[in-house]
Amino acid sequence: MAKKGNIPWNKGLKNTSSKKWNDKELKILNDNYYDMGAVNLSGNLLENRSIQNIRTKAFKLGLKVSKETHCKNMSIARLKRKEKLGYVNSLEARRKISIKSSGENNGMYGKTRTKEVKEKISEKMSGENNPRWLGGIARLPYPFEFNKQLKEKIKQRDNFTCQLCGDFIPKNISSKERLVIHHIDYNKKNSSEDNLITLCNLCNVSVNTKRNEWTKQFKEKIEEIGNGNIQKME
Numbered sequence: 001m002a003k004k005g006n007i008p009w010n011k012g013l014k015n016t017s018s019k020k021w022n023d024k025e026l027k028i029l030n031d032n033y034y035d036m037g038a039v040n041l042s043g044n045l046l047e048n049r050s051i052q053n054i055r056t057k058a059f060k061l062g063l064k065v066s067k068e069t070h071c072k073n074m075s076i077a078r079l080k081r082k083e084k085l086g087y088v089n090s091l092e093a094r095r096k097i098s099i100k101s102s103g104e105n106n107g108m109y110g111k112t113r114t115k116e117v118k119e120k121i122s123e124k125m126s127g128e129n130n131p132r133w134l135g136g137i138a139r140l141p142y143p144f145e146f147n148k149q150l151k152e153k154i155k156q157r158d159n160f161t162c163q164l165c166g167d168f169i170p171k172n173i174s175s176k177e178r179l180v181i182h183h184i185d186y187n188k189k190n191s192s193e194d195n196l197i198t199l200c201n202l203c204n205v206s207v208n209t210k211r212n213e214w215t216k217q218f219k220e221k222i223e224e225i226g227n228g229n230i231q232k233m234e
């Protein structure tokens with residue numbers, strides 16, 4: 001029988017420490033998690049714990065970070081992770097780009113686009129004219145089975161954690177940070193549970209390219225979940 005809930009998907013991967021938590025560590029976690037969050041605790045007050053390890057423990061203990069800490073830490077952590085995966089320019093590069101294209105250095109500095117120009121650009125980039133046009137599937141309605149209840153069920157199955165970057169995102173967080181349910185085969189009509197996975201908003205954007213690779217990777221993850229790693233939902 002599947003053990004009751006909350007074993008993270010990355011159990012056994014090398015950056016998740018399985019070392020037992022001692023009383024001192026638990027106290028540090030308890031006292032500081034709200035203000036510092038996993039990103040700042042890892043390698044700092046909890047020097048031998050990975051971010052994910054801390055987050056998982058806190059989740060099990062029902063500890064939460066303040067919303068402010070969450071947003072601040074998450075964006076740093078996410079950038080670092082994505083930088084590692086090569087999705088985004090490094091923080092340093094981003095800073096340079098930002099300087100390079102701000103103020104007078106920006107081609108648009110001091111200029112405004114007229115309404116007509118804006119409309120023209122918009123027309124040029126919409127629908128079939130857009131290189132990212134997918135044949136209109138974005139406008140297909142979701143079938144009725146893909147409802148709020150099902151989405152909630154999938155999020156529970158995935159411990160309210162983005163299955164790509166590992167961010168735990170509680171329910172009451174702002175819409176920018178929210179979790180979304182991704183269709184693994186990119187077919188919005190296929191709402192069977194093994195085709196659905198929880199991602200954060202930002203990761204959901206990054207899986208729009210290299211679709212085949214993502215499908216393969218997420219299918220493997222779903223198999224793991226199906227192997228009893230996560231409590232079966234009613």
Ligand SMILES: [Zn+2]
Nearest residue numbers: 162165200203
């Ligand atoms: Zn994510």
